[in-house]
Amino acid sequence: MTLTSFAYLFFMPVIFVLYWLIFKRDKNWQNAFLLLSSLVFYAWWDWRFMALLLFTAGTSFFFGKLIAESDSEKRRKGLLVTVLLLNLGILVYYKYLGFFIQSFVDMFSLAGIELSVSTLKIVLPVGISFYTFAALSYDIDIYQRKVEPTKDWLAYFAFVTFFPSLLSGPISRATKQLPQYFQKREFSYDISIAACRMILWGAFIKLCVADTLGVYIDTIYANMDKHNGTTLFLAQLLYTVQIYADFAGYSFMAIGSGKLLGINLLDNFNRPYFAKTVTEFWRRWHISLTTWFRDYIYFPMGGNRVSKLRWMFNTVVVFVISGLWHGAAYTFLIWGALHGIVMVIERQLYGDKIKNLTSKFTLPNLVRMFITFNLVSIAWIFFRQNSVADAVHVIKSMFTDFGKPYINMQMFAPAFIALAIMWLKDLADEYGWRLKLLNNDRMAVRFVTALLLICYILLCGELDGNLFIYFQF
Amino acid sequence: MKPLYKLLLVLLLLFVALLGVDFLVGHALDKMADKMPDQSEVGLTHLSVKKVDAPVLIIGSSRARHHYNTRQIEDSLGMHAYTIARDAHFVSYQSAVLNAVLDRYTPKVVLWECGLNNLFSKERDAVHCLHPYYYDCDSLRSIIDKKEGASMAVKMRLNMYRYNGVASNILMLGRSGARPDTMQGFLPIKGNLKGNDTILKMPEVVADTVDAVRLDIFKNTIKRMRDQGVTVILFDSPVYELENPHRNMASEQAIKDVCAQYGVPVFDNRYLDEFRNSPEYFFDPTHINKEGTAVYTPIVIGQVRSVLEK
Incomplete structure (x- = not known):
């Protein structure tokens, strides 16, 4: 079911009416109904990957709690790295393993060594890049003490699996979206x-x-x-x-x-x-992804508070990663790199004027x-x-x-x-x-x-x- | 009134207004479709489903539309002939149109260039342009339902949905895609093979499987025509060689099996000597040009005669 499919034309009104007429009692009823609806929506695509979705949401919820409860900075960091490795590992397995293996084989082939590797046929779970990023934002925000961990698992699962944004975003952020699930939603005509x-x-x-x-x-x-x-x-x-x-x-x-x-x-x-400018383009295009990369990769790398050369490097690296996020192929990598390089050139041409x-x-x-x-x-x-x-x-x-x-x-x-x-x-x-x-x-x-x-x-x-x-x- | 009920009321009003507009637009399009020129794509389908009455019909996709000189066939057989083939519309479309024809009358001879590879599931097989006739004929409706699912019965309740994708052509009065040089449905192609065009790419056929729905539709159509006493002859016209030698033969075999079961002769003309190493007869690897048609049509006429004389 996509948002423009015939099925959604019936699904959404039914969910809407049930949500506001029957499940309006309190936030728990609303969240439980949203979670159920989202799982039905996702299962419509492929019920086999529902477990993966719940696993990603579950691990990020659990590790978020552990990170917050930990006093030692070293342990907090260790827990964050563990949950990142776990969830990004799943993403890498489903999305990038075939690409990495093929690149490895190609590299050897260039050196004249022919490796025989059977082609991996891994089915990509729909929406994995989007919900993984939404879940990870929760753990990183807790680690950075921007958000408190929640004990309300129902609200959390409803947030990560929220069906309108589950398959192709906008990528949800714990700091901005999660608090909405902690209170009862009221219907507004306007x-x-x-x-x-x-x-x-x-x-x-x-x-x-x-x-x-x-x-x-x-x-x-x-x-x-x-x-x-x-x-x-x-x-x-x-x-x-x-x-x-x-x-x-x-x-x-x-x-x-x-x-x-x-x-x-x-x-x-x-x-x-x-x-x-291309710089401005990225403030207007896929904003939820751009801000995700900005907050969780670009800023931790030092952002623009580093030497000029390092800033150039940071910018290109972030856009190469952005390219790879879109797909495991050299074409996406080049696409990302081109944007990064043009942004660096623009900065040289315009200087600080670029912001104004x-x-x-x-x-x-x-x-x-x-x-x-x-x-x-x-x-x-x-x-x-x-x-x-x-x-x-x-x-x-x-x-x-x-x-x-x-x-x-x-x-x-x-x-x-x-x-x-x-x-x-x-x-x-x-x-x-x-x-x-x-x-x-x-x-x-x-x-x-x-x-x-x-x-x-x-x-x-x-x-x-x-x-x-x-x-x- | 509660805000929620107010919203539902507004949406209900919008829906009722939509039904009203849909009724008017649907009826207007029904009238306009009837006046479309036969040379246009939409007009050709309209004619095929609702008007054609020739005893000899030629049907298929582009290879049928451009390869069979209808007038030459008509003169030779002494029966009125018409080509109701449409570019890029394959087995299911052709079957649906033939069923619509059979609902109205029984042609004597049908020359069907269905394409021996066209039962493969990856080959295109749209029936979208037949939506406007969904309620006009039961057999056509059942083919659309088989192809596109039971939800079509709901979607087709909206007249505008029936005309989705077709309306723009009707509103342009069929000017788009209309070919005035069409003669009784036959449209010769001018031009020759050039450059990279000589290589026919069909690698996907190798790993493909026969589409069971398509095969079923094809089989039922053949059976119905034979039951009604129509002489059906299957053709596959010349190609400029270079087909993948390792290609999957499943589609070809399935079609030949059905034809054998119902006594339908198949003339596989893809590798005729007259066309081998003769690029001057081709527009591209799968389409012969005007000059090629002049050579090919007499061969077809001879083959049809041989069947009719038995």
Whole structure:
């Protein structure tokens, strides 16, 4: 079950009604029901991995308690390292073992030694990167004395397994989300209406922009050899839009679903393609992951309070790790490294001014946005392609093999109308222009807008189509 | 009123309004679909399901649409012929369309280029574009349900869902993808093989398995046609060689077994001498061009005659 699936269309309303009508008695009832719902939601995917989810949540809960009860700093550190090794070990086993073994074999192969290793076929448990990070944040926060350990296991398990964010985030943080589970949630009409709007908007950009563009992009990349560089360039530009619409759409739906149940999730996107630098892009893209890496890896490495050379090293390392978090492949590693390197270069070019660039609608800012968009787009090539060789082929073709682009109007027209609507809304939100439709003061306008969006989704959305791109991570 | 009930009421109102709009839009699209030009993709499906009445039908995917000169076949057999093949629509689509045809009338001859590899589960096999006709014909509906699950019965209650993905083409009045040079469904391709096109990649076929649902749909369609007295002939037209020699033969064998069971002749024309080492007859490794069609159609006519004369 995904958030755009037919099953979720029934699942969410049933959970919503039961939650507010029957399980509203107190926070324990609410948490117990949320936990049960989340387990059903997860089991819908693959019930076999439910034990893994509960194990990760259980160990982080248990070790959190031990860390807090320990007086010795050495013991606290030892406990933290143990729980990190345990849960990251599971993540490494499922996600990276095959990659590491293959890299090892490749290394020997380069030296002329052929090793024979049977290919590992390990099924990746869905959402493992997201819930592992959520659980680890709890232990690290306790270790850093930012949060007190809870004795309320029900609240804790409800927090880690919370179904709207379980599969693809936003990555929950104990400091911000966990306290919400310690008190009874009260129903709010205004918040619920806002949540419905977020879900609708998320579904619109996912189904009508991301998935319809995805049909074209997948068609092109499945037959790369048959298309000229201009078509590959167009497909890459559209992929840049697709991945935003896909992941932001998912995030809006997840955040909206959370709000419907009285839980506020972290914001994940803030119109990233209006960023004027790659540095700013990362303050707007996948915010919950960026802040996770910032707080738990970048800051402990010294952040920017170190020598310039060390700071450069830290930045690139954090982004390489971020790349590897997305997937066990050299393509992701290069994607992360490219972002890190560009950020280092930007810092050299702009200096401290990088933090104070105005957000006004000016020509220099438009040029900066254009450059940033294209840099990010080029990096996405490595993110999208299956191998470095394919990525290099795409880049080479884009700059050498010009020709008439392959365009299918039947595929393009509905996607481009939706894309224009999305872009207009983002533009208006970015610059504070008054373009209120879903949140117009007049109820009739809100109602008609919602109705039109639903009709557009039904008529032109790619229904029962692609999974969310970030599910694979 | 309690806030929760107020929210539920608003959502209910929205749902009722949606049903109203859905009713109007659905009926408008039904009318518009009927007026689509036959040369458009949507118009071709509409014609295939609702209007075609030729005694000789040619069906398949792109290889059927572009390889069989319908007029030449019609002149030679002395019966009206029509090609109802649609690009990139395979066994399940073809079976559903044939069932819809059989609900209306019984053609005399069906030339079916179903693609001997098309029962493999990894091969595309969408029936999405048949959704608008879900309530028009029981056999078509049962194929969609088999392919896409029982939830379709609920989803199809919404007219707009039925037209999902098709509406944009209808609203563009079929201009997108319409080919005016189509002749009774037949559309010759111009152009030749070039560069990397000569290599046919099909590695995934090696490890693939036959899709049981697809096989069942195919078998039932063959059986129904034979029960109604239709002369069915299966074809697989020329390819520019280079198929994977280690490929899995399961799909091919399954199709041939069904055909043998129901007395359906199969003409495997993939490796005809006339086309071997003749790149000038090909547009790409799996499609022959206009020149190739001129050579291929007489061969097909000869094969059809040999069956009809028995």
